Amino acid sequence: MTDSGVPDFPTLLRRNGILPEPPPVHAPRGGPLPEGCQTMATTILAFKFAGGVLMAGDRRATSGNLVIYDRADKVLEIDRFSLMAIAGVPATAWEMARMLEHSFQFYRRSQLQEMSMEGKVRALSKLLRDNIGMALQGVGVVVPIFAAYDPAADLSRLYFYDVMGAQFEVADFAASGSGSPSVRAVLQYANAYGSRPMLKMNEEEAVLLALRALDTAAQNDTATGAVDRHGRVYPLVKIVNSKGITTLPDAVLIKAYQRDLQNAKNQPTP
Template identity: 40%
Template sequence: MQETTANQVAGNATSSFTEHLQRDRPDLLPYHRAMPAAAAAATPLQVPHATTIVAMSYGGGVLMAGDRRATMGNVIASRHIEKVFPADRYSVLGIAGTAGIAIDLTRLFQVELEHYEKIEGTLLSLDGKANRLGAMIRGNLPMALQGLAVVPLFAGFDTTAGVGRLFSYDVTGGRYEEREHHTVGSGSVFARGALKKLWRPNLAEAEAVSVAVESLYDAADDDSATGGPDPVRQLWPVVYTVNRDGARRIPESELAAVAGRIIEARSAERREA
């Protein structure tokens, strides 16, 4: 009897934590929620939205940065939200869209990768991670059709190829590899314009950090939903780099210095004009 039970458990084991939840506890999935028909037909829910994320390749890895503002309609819902998270040792995830669902999806994705490593005894490949994130976004499609969309950016270091790689998604879970840089969120068009002028191949890590902060600064100048560096409140973007040594969050002291140089340079330009 004990042997039969053990075999049944082994047969039910899966390296995907999401599949385990879908089979045994679908109610715990972030996107397994149905809005009441009356609510779906009414005015869209006013919920916090995370906004601008930028990501780029640099010499030796990839970088991802996000501003700290969340909005709810015309109101600033939060000035302290974090939108970029480590997914595992060699990858990071940035979120834009409905903040609550996006954060839950991020946590689920982190557990998914940790669960796979524990079951299989090895890290999931970077392509495998990107595919599993796409499946999660696809699972949220019914909520996206009701206005509660989540659009992430995913970046990581491919330990097999020895290069950093960057992936964007659409609300259907479609996955697209970006070769240079990419942005998502309400300020993305302005941040992308800045990246086109500032980015170049094989940037040094410090240069890439400066480019990311400046692109968010430009986005905040034109998009009210994007929060720029705030020296008064001592609020700086969240910035991660990923290379062969793993993911690293850039310390706030470094970001404060970078933002200070950018603000001083812009102020000097205005004085000279």
């Protein structure tokens, strides 16, 4: 228990000497880090549609010019109703996700009630703030997106964060990572000029839009992984709503891609 009497999971770990205190903040010294010493996870996106919040990410992790891994999971399930997508350094991000998952479970078990939506959003914010020292030195920068179903309001909510831990609730969509300029452009366009706004889209349309946005990012950004049909590596797409979290099976994604390919074939060649 903390001094205030409210048990808090990070405090418990610190008391047991398991979790180090956040390092003091120093201004960066010397030049940038040597190329290739940090693995980065790249493009993620999330938006609201008629059936909740959809969250998707490509599968590539890079380090400088190298592709380190092409099956990275950047959309992580924190609990039954919360999703977190990560862009930045997986070493830090995956640890943050683990910490969040354990914090929420610990709270639920010890307090005999679910942590509120506000509490969950703040918990991630605090982890990011503890990471500022590292981030300022150019190590372990993480820019996550967080989405969860809020039973109190019967509504799926979506937040993005900056490096320092400020959280911003989003009305329509959020994107992060190196491919995010392309993703933002595609989503913005679809939302404003598409056949209907994202909030009115059904699941099929939403999945298609997410895949197109990631595909566009892969075209424009070398660090974003395109679909590897040969190796059958597809983006990770998850949806959160009042029923919990659904991971879309590859078969559904393949179908969406095939329909898009068919459309492209039917267009006249210049």
